Amino acid sequence: MPADGLAGARDRGRPLGPGRASRNGETVTPEDEGFLRRAIELAARSRASGDAPYGSLLVGPDGEVLAEDHNTVTSDRDISAHPELKLARWAARELDPATVAATTMYTSCQPCTMCYGAIQRSGLGRVVFALATDQLNGLKPGGDWPQVPQEGPALYDEARVPVEGFYH
Ligand SMILES: [Zn+2]
Numbered sequence: 001m002p003a004d005g006l007a008g009a010r011d012r013g014r015p016l017g018p019g020r021a022s023r024n025g026e027t028v029t030p031e032d033e034g035f036l037r038r039a040i041e042l043a044a045r046s047r048a049s050g051d052a053p054y055g056s057l058l059v060g061p062d063g064e065v066l067a068e069d070h071n072t073v074t075s076d077r078d079i080s081a082h083p084e085l086k087l088a089r090w091a092a093r094e095l096d097p098a099t100v101a102a103t104t105m106y107t108s109c110q111p112c113t114m115c116y117g118a119i120q121r122s123g124l125g126r127v128v129f130a131l132a133t134d135q136l137n138g139l140k141p142g143g144d145w146p147q148v149p150q151e152g153p154a155l156y157d158e159a160r161v162p163v164e165g166f167y168h
Contacts, residue, residue, distance in 0.1 A: 039055045058105055069087050084119060085118045100123040
């Protein structure tokens with residue numbers, strides 16, 4: 001997963017990093033920074049309320065804030081309760097596809113691999129983040145999550161039966 005491609009998610013396949021040119025040839029704009037500051041404020045509030053320090057929001061096509069959330073892993077006892085994942089699910093459920101595609105996620109930290117997968121499936125058009133993953137890991141003892149071994153493939157002739165013909 002090209003983590004540094006998030007800032008210009010509409011430019012599929014073109015790796016972009018923070019501060020580098022986005023699809024319109026622009027960098028992170030002053031307007032973007034305003035929304036990022038709101039995400040950082042949500043992160044601080046999350047920490048103050050006893051959860052991990054991460055916050056995110058969705059800004060629609062007309063520049064309006066559609067939804068905000070923060071990390072609730074601790075309070076919900078839910079390892080998946082990252083704000084980016086919750087907002088990606090919300091967008092795919094509550095918005096029409098054209099609106100989702102024209103919506104930007106602003107987030108206090110670069111989405112993790114779990115959240116990025118959900119963002120891809122949601123159809124969101126763009127993500128703008130403050131702290132990059134490497135910058136976060138520099139602030140976080142232990143760094144990234146451990147690798148988990150995956151074994152397979154196996155039983156192809158049996159496993160393909162429920163899948164074949166499902167997709168056209
Ligand atoms: Zn995440």
